[in-house]
Amino acid sequence: MNNFKTQFSFxxxxxxxxxxxxSSIKTFEKNVEILKEEQYIKVLPxxxxxxxxxxxxxxxxxxLLYYIQPMQSCVMSFAALLKNRPSxxxxxxEEETEILLLPAEKIPGWIKTFPSFNELFYQQYDMRYTDLxxxxxxxxxxxxxxxxxxxxxxxxxxxEDKSLKISHGQIANELGTAREVITRVIKKLESEGKVxxxxxxIVLL
Amino acid sequence: MNNFKTQFSFxxxxxxxxxxxxSSIKTFEKNVEILKEEQYIKVLPxxxxxxxxxxxxxxxxxxLLYYIQPMQSCVMSFAALLKNRPSxxxxxxEEETEILLLPAEKIPGWIKTFPSFNELFYQQYDMRYTDLxxxxxxxxxxxxxxxxxxxxxxxxxxxEDKSLKISHGQIANELGTAREVITRVIKKLESEGKVxxxxxxIVLL
DNA sequence: CTCTAATGGTGACCTTAGTCACTGCAAAGC
DNA sequence: GCTTTGCAGTGACTAAGGTCACCATTAGAG
Numbered sequence: 001m002n003n004f005k006t007q008f009s010f011x012x013x014x015x016x017x018x019x020x021x022x023s024s025i026k027t028f029e030k031n032v033e034i035l036k037e038e039q040y041i042k043v044l045p046x047x048x049x050x051x052x053x054x055x056x057x058x059x060x061x062x063x064l065l066y067y068i069q070p071m072q073s074c075v076m077s078f079a080a081l082l083k084n085r086p087s088x089x090x091x092x093x094e095e096e097t098e099i100l101l102l103p104a105e106k107i108p109g110w111i112k113t114f115p116s117f118n119e120l121f122y123q124q125y126d127m128r129y130t131d132l133x134x135x136x137x138x139x140x141x142x143x144x145x146x147x148x149x150x151x152x153x154x155x156x157x158x159x160e161d162k163s164l165k166i167s168h169g170q171i172a173n174e175l176g177t178a179r180e181v182i183t184r185v186i187k188k189l190e191s192e193g194k195v196x197x198x199x200x201x202i203v204l205l
Numbered sequence: 206m207n208n209f210k211t212q213f214s215f216x217x218x219x220x221x222x223x224x225x226x227x228s229s230i231k232t233f234e235k236n237v238e239i240l241k242e243e244q245y246i247k248v249l250p251x252x253x254x255x256x257x258x259x260x261x262x263x264x265x266x267x268x269l270l271y272y273i274q275p276m277q278s279c280v281m282s283f284a285a286l287l288k289n290r291p292s293x294x295x296x297x298x299e300e301e302t303e304i305l306l307l308p309a310e311k312i313p314g315w316i317k318t319f320p321s322f323n324e325l326f327y328q329q330y331d332m333r334y335t336d337l338x339x340x341x342x343x344x345x346x347x348x349x350x351x352x353x354x355x356x357x358x359x360x361x362x363x364x365e366d367k368s369l370k371i372s373h374g375q376i377a378n379e380l381g382t383a384r385e386v387i388t389r390v391i392k393k394l395e396s397e398g399k400v401x402x403x404x405x406x407i408v409l410l
Numbered sequence: 411c412t413c414t415a416a417t418g419g420t421g422a423c424c425t426t427a428g429t430c431a432c433t434g435c436a437a438a439g440c
Numbered sequence: 441g442c443t444t445t446g447c448a449g450t451g452a453c454t455a456a457g458g459t460c461a462c463c464a465t466t467a468g469a470g
Contacts, residue, residue: 056342058342058346059346063341063345065341075330075334076334079331083331112320115317118316122284122326125330125331125334128334129280129281129330129333132337133337136268136270136340136341137263140263140268140344141263141264141266
């Protein structure tokens with residue numbers, strides 16, 4: 001895909017050619033856990049188009065940590081392949097997503113040779129560190145109504161659609177709580193006029 | 206201090222000389238908020254001896270995020286000075302601590318030139334990302350008794366002393382809760398035979 | 411068309427932990 | 441000495457949210 005070159009114009013031209021010559025592009029359907037099938041083939045993903053959500057499992061609880069948007073990568077994969085260690089987080093496509101898969105063995109060389117590539121991953125780490133701090137703040141200080149509302153706002157903003165098709169159970173998973181709680185709290189938000197539920201999903205007002 | 210060279214023997218010799226020639230070493234007393242006074246003079250800290258705790262403030266709540274031990278640095282400072290942005294976290298010495306202060310303007314050059322230096326900061330980011338994940342897990346899934354006990358265990362382990370001199374109020378701050386809660390929960394731990402309280406502090410059994 | 415699975419809705423209940431309003435105690439400062 | 445200050449301990453209360461046991465509605469599969 002040629003939009004790679006324009007999207008990643010901040011990378012050195014030589015590096016972009018190099019990447020394209022050894023990487024593959026793969027398209028994933030919606031709701032597919034990526035890097036599951038590739039867990040032995042070592043690759044580093046770079047999202048070109050679409051949306052990926054990253055979450056963690058703690059026993060039977062799950063929690064959405066952040067989204068990977070186009071032009072972003074997954075620092076957990078990055079760390080995992082540099083240290084040859086399993087990932088502690090999971091990634092699922094939120095929509096149909098096109099991903100560039102960089103072969104792991106080329107990464108250390110690119111990092112050494114191309115400052116822009118190195119810079120890119122520092123930025124990714126910085127972004128995720130900040131995301132995790134935000135997540136901690138949310139869990140620690142906000143009640144469920146605020147957490148849920150912010151979650152919906154963010155989701156709508158990222159999907160660029162104020163109408164969300166998602167089940168209460170799904171939301172509960174992403175917020176690490178129970179389905180009944182979401183049903184209750186979303187009712188509350190509805191009564192406050194912040195959202196509206198219909199058979200087509202949840203609409204933000 | 207010459208133990209810098211032995212501690213950081215994984216860094217290139219040239220880099221170590223370079224660092225020592227332009228950096229200063231500063232010793233901080235116990236319980237001092239570091240990087241407060243230096244917030245205009247831009248420096249990157251590298252802990253040589255002692256212990257620093259890093260925490261975040263959310264409104265009136267605080268939360269201990271992780272410790273910086275010898276041979277470690279603070280990724281938040283690193284990110285803050287690269288992006289010329291204020292830090293979202295705070296650092297306080299837990300004991301008397303000796304810190305090497307690297308001048309900010311030298312960092313980008315060292316990163317480009319010395320792979321081992323670059324590697325060091327990737328490792329720091331990776332470590333803190335993992336620490337934050339652990340913190341999230343604790344807040345989300347564990348009850349206060351488990352959180353408190355783990356907190357005390359970790360503190361004792363890091364301080365290499367099973368006897369901790371710390372007030373209930375202090376602990377409450379670091380765990381982002383209220384003093385009375387700690388008093389209650391620590392009583393519970395005592396009744397379970399896990400800790401013992403005396404006038405000298407809390408002893409882990 | 412019927413049966414089933416997924417989803418949403420709800421009331422009752424319980425546990426956790428945050429808050430309030432105190433009391434007791436001991437060390438430090440005057 | 442007394443008094444202030446900081447820390448520990450406690451009972452009573454409350455709110456949030458997790459759990460349980462259901463029932464209703466809808467969409468899809470057979």
